[in-house]
Amino acid sequence: MQTKNNKKMRKYLLTKKSYFTYLTVFAVLLAFSACSTKVTFPVSNIVPAAEPTATISKNKEGAYEIKLNINNLALPERLSPPKKHYMVWIEASGQGITKLGEISNNRGVFSNKGKASFEAETMYQPTMILVTAENSMDITYPGSNVVLKSKPFKVK
16 A cells, blocks of 8 residues: 555656646746747748848847848849848838848858848837848938848737
8 A cells, every 4th residue: 555655646746747847848948939039031032042030139228139140142243233232121110111231241262151140239129121232331221122021020
C-alpha cells in the first residue's frame, strides 16, 4: 500500500513539475514574441529575388526601433533604369511618409552577396515600410521607384 501511494505521489509531482516547466517555457516565448512586431513584405515586381525581413519594437523611451534585413537584393546600379541608392521610408500614424535613411548593401571585395541591413529609431509609430531606389539621398519624399512595400501592420 505504501509503495502504491509513493508511486502515485511521484507521478503527481512529475506531472505538476512538467506542467510548470511547460508553462514557464510558454511564458518566456510569449514575452519574446510580444517584444517585437514582425513585418511582412509581398514579392516585389522590381527585385523578385529580394527576401526582406523586418522587426519593429518599442523601447523604454517610447521610440520605435526598426531593423530591416534584405537578402538577395540587387545593387541599385543593376536596376532598370539604374539608380544610386536604396532609401528606407515609413508611413506613420498621423505623420504621413517619413524618410529614415539609406539602406546599405553590405559590399566589399569578398562580401557582396546581395545582403543589405538597416537600423533606425523613430518617435513616430510606423504602419508601413517602403524601400525606394533613388539617384540622390537629398530627397524629402519618395520617388516613383518603390522597390519594396510592406503590408500594413500595427506595432504590438
